[in-house]
Amino acid sequence: MRNLLPILTVLAAIVGIWWLAVAPMNVRPALDIAERGGAVVVPEGSVERRDVSVFKLMLDNPSLVAAGYDLKRPRLPTPAQVGEELWKTTGAMVAKGRAWSKRSLIYHAWVTLQSTLWGFVLGTTVGILGAVAIVYSRVVDMSVMPWAIISQTVPIVALAPMIIVVSNQVGIEGRGVPKAIISAYLCFFPVLVSMVKGLRSPTGEQLDLLKTYNTSGVQSFLKLRLPASVPYLFTALKVGIAAALVGTIVGELPTGAISGLGARILIGDQFGTPLAIWSALICAAVLAGLLVTLIDITQRVTLRKMGFHG
Amino acid sequence: MTMTEGESGVSTVIRAKNLSLTFETNDGPVHALKDVNLDINKGDFVSFIGPSGCGKTTFLRCMADLEQPTAGEITVNGVSPEEARKARAYGYVFQHAGLYPWRTIGGNIRLPLEIMGISKAEQDAAVKEVLELVHLEGFEKKFPWQLSGGMQQRASIARALAFHADILLMDEPFGALDEIVRDHLNEQLLELWARTNKTIGFVTHSIPEAVYLSTKIVVMSPRPGRIHDVIESTLPKERPLDIRDSPEFIEISHRVRDGLRAGHEND
Numbered sequence: 001m002r003n004l005l006p007i008l009t010v011l012a013a014i015v016g017i018w019w020l021a022v023a024p025m026n027v028r029p030a031l032d033i034a035e036r037g038g039a040v041v042v043p044e045g046s047v048e049r050r051d052v053s054v055f056k057l058m059l060d061n062p063s064l065v066a067a068g069y070d071l072k073r074p075r076l077p078t079p080a081q082v083g084e085e086l087w088k089t090t091g092a093m094v095a096k097g098r099a100w101s102k103r104s105l106i107y108h109a110w111v112t113l114q115s116t117l118w119g120f121v122l123g124t125t126v127g128i129l130g131a132v133a134i135v136y137s138r139v140v141d142m143s144v145m146p147w148a149i150i151s152q153t154v155p156i157v158a159l160a161p162m163i164i165v166v167s168n169q170v171g172i173e174g175r176g177v178p179k180a181i182i183s184a185y186l187c188f189f190p191v192l193v194s195m196v197k198g199l200r201s202p203t204g205e206q207l208d209l210l211k212t213y214n215t216s217g218v219q220s221f222l223k224l225r226l227p228a229s230v231p232y233l234f235t236a237l238k239v240g241i242a243a244a245l246v247g248t249i250v251g252e253l254p255t256g257a258i259s260g261l262g263a264r265i266l267i268g269d270q271f272g273t274p275l276a277i278w279s280a281l282i283c284a285a286v287l288a289g290l291l292v293t294l295i296d297i298t299q300r301v302t303l304r305k306m307g308f309h310g
Numbered sequence: 311m312t313m314t315e316g317e318s319g320v321s322t323v324i325r326a327k328n329l330s331l332t333f334e335t336n337d338g339p340v341h342a343l344k345d346v347n348l349d350i351n352k353g354d355f356v357s358f359i360g361p362s363g364c365g366k367t368t369f370l371r372c373m374a375d376l377e378q379p380t381a382g383e384i385t386v387n388g389v390s391p392e393e394a395r396k397a398r399a400y401g402y403v404f405q406h407a408g409l410y411p412w413r414t415i416g417g418n419i420r421l422p423l424e425i426m427g428i429s430k431a432e433q434d435a436a437v438k439e440v441l442e443l444v445h446l447e448g449f450e451k452k453f454p455w456q457l458s459g460g461m462q463q464r465a466s467i468a469r470a471l472a473f474h475a476d477i478l479l480m481d482e483p484f485g486a487l488d489e490i491v492r493d494h495l496n497e498q499l500l501e502l503w504a505r506t507n508k509t510i511g512f513v514t515h516s517i518p519e520a521v522y523l524s525t526k527i528v529v530m531s532p533r534p535g536r537i538h539d540v541i542e543s544t545l546p547k548e549r550p551l552d553i554r555d556s557p558e559f560i561e562i563s564h565r566v567r568d569g570l571r572a573g574h575e576n577d
Contacts (some may be wrong), residue, residue, distance in 0.1 A: 205404045208376050212402045213422045214395060223421065227412045306412040309455035 015079050024054040025076035026068030031057060033071070034064045077275050085279045102259065105283050111260040112248050113287065115176060119183020120244040124237065126184060127191025134192075135199040135225070136217075152189050156182065156247065161254050175257050183247035187240040194236030198229025231308060234299035241291045249284060261287075323477060323509045324350040324373055329382035331368055331535075341534030342368040343379070348528065348537060352476075355503055355510045357520035358528045359566060360573065365535020366513045366528075370479050373511060374402050386477070398426065400477035401470030405485050407462035409454040409469075415441075416450035419469045426473060440468040443502055460491035464498070471506070479511045484519070493551060496522055500549055517570075521545075521562045522554060529566055531573025539569040 031049065035041045042060040043049060049057060058065050069078050077085070086105070093104040100107050130148070133140045160182050167178040202224050210220050252262025261280045268276030331343040343365040350356050358366035371377040372384055375391035386394035394400065409418045416437050423433045441447055444464040454462055463483055470478060484492045496519060503510055514520050520527050521543070529539040544558060553559055 203406075203408070205406055205408050209402065209404065209408060210425070211376065212374055212395060212400070213425045214398060215425050219425055223425065224410070227410070230412070307414065307453040307455075308411055309453065 018076075018079055022074070022076050022078050023058060023065050023068055026071055026074050027054050027057050027061075027065060029071060029073070029075060030068035031061060031064055034061075034067055039064060073272060073274070075274060077278055081275060082278045082282060085275045086282060089279060090283075105261075105264070105279060108259055108261050108264050108280070109283055109287055112245070112252065112262065112284070115179040115183055115248040115251070115260070116241070116245045116287075116291070118176070118180035119185075119247055120187055120241050122180055123184035123187025123244060124191050124240060127188040127236070127240070128195050128233075130188070130192045131195030131199055132221075134196050148189060148192055151185070156186060156250050157254065159185070160251050163251075164254075175252075179248055179251040179257075179260075182251035183244045186247035186250075187244040190239040190243060191233070191236045194232045194239075195229055198232025199225045201228050201232065227306070230306065231303060234295065234302070237295050238292050238299075241295055242288050245284065245288050245291065321352045322349045323352050323354075323387060324348075324511070325383075325385050326369070326372075327383045329369075329372065329379050329384050331365070331372065331377060331379045331381075343372070344534035344536050345382070346535075346537055348540070350509060350511065350526075352509055353507055354526055355500075355512065355524050356526045356528060357512045357514055357524040358530060359514055359517065359520045360530030360535075360538075360570065361532055363532040363535065364530035364573070365532070366530050367481055368535065369530075370481055370511055370513050374400060374479055376402075398422075398473055399475055400479050401473070401475045403463075403467055403470045403478070403480040403483045405482045407454070407459075407466040409462055409465055411454055414451050414453055415446065415457070415465045415468075418454070418465060419472050422469065422473050428473070436472045436474075440471045443471060443505070444468045445498065458491075460487050460495060463487065463495065467499075467502075471502075476508055477511070478508045481513045482515065483512075485515065492516075492519070497551060499523065504547065517563050517566050518554060521559060521566060522549065522551075527562070527566055529569035529573065531570075538573040539565070541565055541569075 028046070028049065031041050032046050035044070035046070041049075041064065043052065068074070074081065089103065089105040093099050093101060093106065098104060100110075130144065134145060135141075160178075163181055163185075164175070164178045167181070172178065206224060207220070210224060215223070248260070249262035249265070252260040253266050257263040258267075261284045264280035265277050268274065268280065326346050326348045329343055329346040330341070333340045333342055342363075346365075346369060358369060360366050368377055372379050373386055373391055375395040384391060387397075387399050389397075409415070410421070413421065419437045419440060420433050423436060428436070437450060441450060444467055446461065446464055446468065449457065449461070449465070454465070457465065467478075467480075467483065484495050487495065500523060512520075512523060525543050525547075527541040527543065528537055529541065530536065531538040541562060543562060545553060545562070
């Protein structure tokens, strides 16, 4: 509870800045609407106003600034508007028994979550197996590691359509598999890097000790390297799950998908409904927060059970 | 297990003959050991003392097959160190306890036994026995972080004793502990040695520790690493802590100190 105050302070500051930013962001459409409604606006005409800074517009038309907080299609919706939209597309849908309707964010979040989890499992598996290969083979270390690093410098937005095309070519139906692959592509890297570090974390003394017992390679792995890498793994999983979610959403953007949070963001952009974009964004952030928290709890429980301290 | 019979009829456990080890570095070769000759007999408590770089740890690691000599010969129990290691002829204690944080004290002691495929019942018996030897009864289910540094080091000694090897090799095991804990552990180590009759090789930086513990003190000097003096202790086997104030103890300490100083004169 000691942490509650600073957390709430930061949250209040973010919401405050957001709320203040609404005025300059929405002043132009607000003035246009007011002018059409017969109000006197300085200067007159939206073409005239194009070259005037938003702050000057606010100063010259102080009485019309408030209208920016109540637009139907705001450029930047207020926190309250986003909250309302979120409720309409989640809680209210559930109350009406339509949680799985295409208009419900719960449905879209579920679609995204599924791909995220598949991508996470795939990426983590690839990351762990890759790390084992890298730690045990110098050849793999020297040949694969540079590619792993290069892979992360390629913009995923550029790569995503290619993955879709290729998976279509090899006859994979639907968007689930390519989305999971794109998600895994972002997720495997932190797991790989951390697991390499974790598997190499035993000291020379610890390895020498096992040598004095005449320990086999498999036993050294199971009894020393693997358990020693567990704290590293969990740190990586937290980064990995967030990366997997980002990967899925990015995978939903250029693929013409009609469901998933990424699709909502794209549709909101195409149809000029920033409210839909914002509520999908916040939904994604909440989802990421929940997933990371879930792994954090698993980490605490596992490490305590294993006997790690602190 | 073959033992080499020495001239006096006691069996030699470790024998080094013209042993040399040269590390190739970017700054040229480093002679960690040069023409080292030494016999360690069964039941000996041998300390290796000398300044950093004198090769005392390297020598111990050669016995354990953790380093490969570049010239000369070394046998452990009459066979090569590698064969001795594979026969699990020795227990090795490192400077750091190195207990696995994810295993309890009992679990750590079980580690070598699990690796060696020893039955669960025998593991239980061995854990109980060695915990008693190092006076850690009742700590089997504790995790390492719940123990003090001295207790952790005792647990690591228990781990080295668990599979009943006749040789115990210890590389500055008490180097990181404070004086009082160290005195206490020295006393306990002597008691353990008397009860188990093991052959012990012990690397240390401390003159009082070497004199108090050993039947044989090997004084080494650096560049190249070699044996400067081997002192057979005249102290009785029974050694209370206050033996360190006896004239005999002080005399041996002097000889060790002189040896260390002489070894440094070539610098």
